[in-house]
Amino acid sequence: MLEWRRRREPSRAMLYLSPLIAIALTMVTGAMVFTAMGYDGLTAVFDFFLVPFLEPHRWPDLGVKAAPLVMIALGLAIGFRANVWNIGAEGQYIMGAIAGTGVALATYEMSGWWILPAMALAGILGGMAWAAVPALLRVRLQVSEILTSLMLTYVAVQVLYYLVRGPWKDPDGFNFPQTRMFTADQTLPVVIPETLVHLGIPLALVIAVIAWLVLEKTTAGYAVKVVGLAPAAARHGGFSAERTTWVTLLIGGGLAGLAGIFEAAGPFSQLTPQFPVGYGFTAIIVAFLGRLHPLGIVLGGVVLAATYVGGEIAQTTVRLPQAATGMFQAMLLFFLLATDVLVRYRIAFSARPAKVVSR
Amino acid sequence: MTASPHDRTDTPPRLVLSGISKSFPGVKANDDISFSVKPGEIHALLGENGAGKSTLVKIIYGVQQADSGDISWDGKPVSIPSPKAARRLGIGMVFQHFSLFDAMTVIENIALGLDEAVDRDELKTRVAKVLQSYSLPLDPEREVHTLSVGERQRIEIVRCLLQKPKLLIMDEPTSVLTPQEVERLFETLRQIASEGCSILYISHKLHEIKALCDTATILRAGRVVATCDPRQETTRRMAELMIGAELRQIENAHSGRIGKRRLIVSGLSLHGEPPFGTSLRDISFEARAGEILGIAGVAGNGQAELLGALSGERLSAVPNAIMLDGKSVGSEGAGERRSAGLACVPEERNGHAAVPDFSLAENAILTARYRLPLAPRGFIRLGAVRRFAQAVIGRFDVRTTGPGSPARSLSGGNLQKFIMGREIGQEPGVLVVSQPTWGVDAGAAAAIRQALVDLAAKGSAVVVISQDLDELLELADRLSVINEGRLSPPRPVAELAIDEIGLMMGGIHGAAQPEGAPPHA
Ligand SMILES: Nc1ncnc2c1ncn2[C@@H]1O[C@H](COP(=O)(O)OP(=O)(O)OP(=O)(O)O)[C@@H](O)[C@H]1O
Ligand SMILES: [Mg+2]
Numbered sequence: 001m002l003e004w005r006r007r008r009e010p011s012r013a014m015l016y017l018s019p020l021i022a023i024a025l026t027m028v029t030g031a032m033v034f035t036a037m038g039y040d041g042l043t044a045v046f047d048f049f050l051v052p053f054l055e056p057h058r059w060p061d062l063g064v065k066a067a068p069l070v071m072i073a074l075g076l077a078i079g080f081r082a083n084v085w086n087i088g089a090e091g092q093y094i095m096g097a098i099a100g101t102g103v104a105l106a107t108y109e110m111s112g113w114w115i116l117p118a119m120a121l122a123g124i125l126g127g128m129a130w131a132a133v134p135a136l137l138r139v140r141l142q143v144s145e146i147l148t149s150l151m152l153t154y155v156a157v158q159v160l161y162y163l164v165r166g167p168w169k170d171p172d173g174f175n176f177p178q179t180r181m182f183t184a185d186q187t188l189p190v191v192i193p194e195t196l197v198h199l200g201i202p203l204a205l206v207i208a209v210i211a212w213l214v215l216e217k218t219t220a221g222y223a224v225k226v227v228g229l230a231p232a233a234a235r236h237g238g239f240s241a242e243r244t245t246w247v248t249l250l251i252g253g254g255l256a257g258l259a260g261i262f263e264a265a266g267p268f269s270q271l272t273p274q275f276p277v278g279y280g281f282t283a284i285i286v287a288f289l290g291r292l293h294p295l296g297i298v299l300g301g302v303v304l305a306a307t308y309v310g311g312e313i314a315q316t317t318v319r320l321p322q323a324a325t326g327m328f329q330a331m332l333l334f335f336l337l338a339t340d341v342l343v344r345y346r347i348a349f350s351a352r353p354a355k356v357v358s359r
Numbered sequence: 360m361t362a363s364p365h366d367r368t369d370t371p372p373r374l375v376l377s378g379i380s381k382s383f384p385g386v387k388a389n390d391d392i393s394f395s396v397k398p399g400e401i402h403a404l405l406g407e408n409g410a411g412k413s414t415l416v417k418i419i420y421g422v423q424q425a426d427s428g429d430i431s432w433d434g435k436p437v438s439i440p441s442p443k444a445a446r447r448l449g450i451g452m453v454f455q456h457f458s459l460f461d462a463m464t465v466i467e468n469i470a471l472g473l474d475e476a477v478d479r480d481e482l483k484t485r486v487a488k489v490l491q492s493y494s495l496p497l498d499p500e501r502e503v504h505t506l507s508v509g510e511r512q513r514i515e516i517v518r519c520l521l522q523k524p525k526l527l528i529m530d531e532p533t534s535v536l537t538p539q540e541v542e543r544l545f546e547t548l549r550q551i552a553s554e555g556c557s558i559l560y561i562s563h564k565l566h567e568i569k570a571l572c573d574t575a576t577i578l579r580a581g582r583v584v585a586t587c588d589p590r591q592e593t594t595r596r597m598a599e600l601m602i603g604a605e606l607r608q609i610e611n612a613h614s615g616r617i618g619k620r621r622l623i624v625s626g627l628s629l630h631g632e633p634p635f636g637t638s639l640r641d642i643s644f645e646a647r648a649g650e651i652l653g654i655a656g657v658a659g660n661g662q663a664e665l666l667g668a669l670s671g672e673r674l675s676a677v678p679n680a681i682m683l684d685g686k687s688v689g690s691e692g693a694g695e696r697r698s699a700g701l702a703c704v705p706e707e708r709n710g711h712a713a714v715p716d717f718s719l720a721e722n723a724i725l726t727a728r729y730r731l732p733l734a735p736r737g738f739i740r741l742g743a744v745r746r747f748a749q750a751v752i753g754r755f756d757v758r759t760t761g762p763g764s765p766a767r768s769l770s771g772g773n774l775q776k777f778i779m780g781r782e783i784g785q786e787p788g789v790l791v792v793s794q795p796t797w798g799v800d801a802g803a804a805a806a807i808r809q810a811l812v813d814l815a816a817k818g819s820a821v822v823v824i825s826q827d828l829d830e831l832l833e834l835a836d837r838l839s840v841i842n843e844g845r846l847s848p849p850r851p852v853a854e855l856a857i858d859e860i861g862l863m864m865g866g867i868h869g870a871a872q873p874e875g876a877p878p879h880a
Contacts, residue, residue: 217738217739217741218734218737218738218739219728219734219737219738219739220737222721222724222734222739226714226717226725229714229716229717230711230714230715230716232707232710232711233710233712233713233714233725235672235693236670236672236693236703236705236711236712236725236726237725237726238671238692238693238694238695238697238726240692
């Protein structure tokens with residue numbers, strides 16, 4: 001007989017093992033599902049999860065896709081630690097890109113080293129502004145930030161569509177719905193010549209290290225953790241939950257906005273309606289896969305970047321539809337949440353029902 | 360159904376424990392424990408904080424499993440894998456922390472706690488019968504939030520009695536009761552025992568054990584060190600058996616050197632937080648350097664709110680409702696007040712005074728960072744934090760594997776010692792504590808009280824909010840009573856008789872009392 005037994009202590013080993021178990025289960029289930037659908041399931045899984053790591057020429061692409069995921073997930077994880085559930089990073093990411101692009105379009109005919117930093121700053125502020133709305137609503141009116149941040153994502157998408165089809169449409173662009181291409185001063189420099197590896201990748205690593213130091217070594221990080229774990233104790237210790245809500249939402253929005261403008265000024269070099277690819281949502285999976293720990297998030301970001309890179313490979317090799325990427329990501333989240341049970345419970349294989357002497 | 364008292368000799372013991380052992384990482388909580396409990400016996404379990412009492416009764420009640428050892432029940436070996444199995448055998452337990460829903464009635468709470476679904480009308484008659492046969496005063500239709508702690512405890516007892524238990528376990532049941540409530544509880548327990556039900560009784564209050572119990576098993580560091588008849592022993596001798604050394608007498612260092620007024624509270628009013636908070640009404644008192652002011656009262660009369668208002672967790676609209684060393688702090692937050700020298704310890708340890716999932720060192724940061732250089736300019740100095748936590752552990756004899764152990768792994772009393780040590784170690788100008796020795800053993804309670812007396816002697820003002828009258832009478836220079844959010848004017852302890860205060864605390868709560876009447880006779 002199989003039964004769940006509550007562990008006396010949450011298992012530390014399982015805390016780290018369960019993401020790996022979730023990845024393995026995703027691969028097995030994925031292979032079975034795609035085989036049943038008539039694809040070559042084994043090759044599909046191989047292409048999805050292993051080829052991106054095995055072929056060195058794919059690594060730059062992996063980095064390019066991991067960087068925004070890691071940046072966004074870091075901001076989200078800090079909020080999640082404090083029980084602040086910002087799930088609208090996608091909207092903050094788009095708004096960051098829009099604000100930064102606004103600077104780019106305004107400085108179109110100028111040149112100078114300051115333009116890119118100005119765009120980055122605008123990106124951060126744009127993301128923060130979009131996150132400030134849920135913060136204000138939660139602190140002032142106790143409205144759930146889960147709903148407001150998610151709904152604002154759809155508003156941001158519509159703002160993007162409006163701008164690229166209307167006021168920001170490239171006058172020399174044959175009526176395509178897209179902005180002008182950014183100039184050299186407006187695009188992210190490449191750090192390894194001849195590759196796609198742009199400045200955002202090392203920066204994401206630096207931000208991860210900073211986030212880790214802040215969480216572990218400062219009272220600000222302590223505040224985040226204590227507000228999340230024990231709100232009454234936080235109040236007793238003089239930490240303000242309202243302030244923590246504000247700060248974590250602004251950090252989350254700011255980092256998402258920065259990732260957004262980096263994506264616009266990096267791989268895209270302009271804004272188009274295809275700009276939102278769901279990094280803001282995927283980053284939620286990254287945050288949990290990384291156990292809300294900055295260094296785990298770096299690893300989680302690489303794994304989910306692989307599902308994007310691998311998705312493109314599998315599209316050509318086994319003709320998997322593009323939606324397969326989303327399916328693998330969703331499965332991963334599903335198994336991640338499911339295996340989390342193992343941290344608090346264990347499976348016992350006992351044949352013997354609980355023995356009690358009858359009266 | 361139940362064994363009648365006269366055939367006790369030839370019936371097997373109700374419960375026999377042999378060789379029970381249980382380890383946690385770094386400690387052996389129970390080490391080869393053997394003893395037996397006869398039908399109808401009231402058996403005390405004594406021991407210092409962390410001696411392993413709670414762990415042992417949790418094993419008997421199926422909450423935890425022993426690593427080794429055997430349990431036999433009415434002469435037959437049993438295993439008890441869960442509380443449900445324990446209840447099926449006829450074991451009931453009343454925990455120190457009740458699991459009751461405030462917004463529901465007594466009868467609804469009882470129904471929720473039962474293993475099998477019982478028809479509402481049938482349950483009503485069964486509850487009424489239990490209440491009547493044990494003459495327990497309790498209205499089944501009242502909502503729980505309107506009840507005193509003693510009444511809440513009765514709900515848990517009724518819950519157990521409905522199952523017709525053969526063994527009732529009580530873990531520190533009296534630490535929050537008034538003397539009158541304790542007396543009532545004892546009458547009930549004696550009646551239950553006279554009907555053949557055994558009782559396993561844990562308490563740190565030795566005079567209660569003397570008054571109630573037939574046998575006592577004394578644990579020290581997880582082992583049985585003695586068994587005695589508490590009626591034949593002095594409380595002092597039992598305490599010495601527990602700690603394995605001589606008991607320290609608390610020395611009253613505070614001999615009249617009362618100095619300037621350090622804390623002045625005037626006209627403090629605050630609305631209770633919905634749904635069940637008590638409002639504070641026009642509270643005024645002052646605490647002077649070198650003195651200990653005691654605030655007595657039955658739980659739920661505004662103690663938690665008063666502590667929250669003083670600590671800065673809730674702010675007052677009137678800045679000078681609270682004056683600290685001549686400075687208005689009524690509208691300042693918890694952090695500012697701590698920096699200015701006002702430290703507070705709330706009653707609830709887990710999740711309020713301490714974060715259970717944090718290590719002791721991390722818990723030291725929670726409140727001590729304002730007055731000690733643990734995190735200058737926001738950067739945590741781990742070395743300094745660990746040293747401070749280690750110093751608290753050493754000075755207050757906290758039994759733990761070290762500053763890195765999570766707060767939740769400590770026994771109740773040991774965590775309390777750590778929290779008290781954390782605050783006293785900061786040498787605050789004014790210290791306000793609620794239930795300073797709650798769940799702490801006799802030896803450690805004496806040490807904490809001594810530390811409070813010493814702190815006052817150094818020129819701090821100490822305010823002790825407690826339901827333990829003996830403690831207040833031993834410690835305090837002046838005493839007030841809080842009742843329904845009002846505070847009586849403090850009176851010197853020397854003028855008061857214990858019965859009088861007990862009546863002030865217990866006789867009034869919940870009864871119809873004219874608005875604005877002074878709580879003391
Ligand atoms: N879940 C746990 N994890 C680790 N250690 C534990 C756990 N529960 C108890 N202990 C340890 O076991 C020992 C016995 O604890 P227990 O709670 O039984 O003591 P106690 O006699 O009830 O003390 P008190 O009078 O303070 O309530 C203590 O050293 C405690 O730290
Ligand atoms: Mg205990």
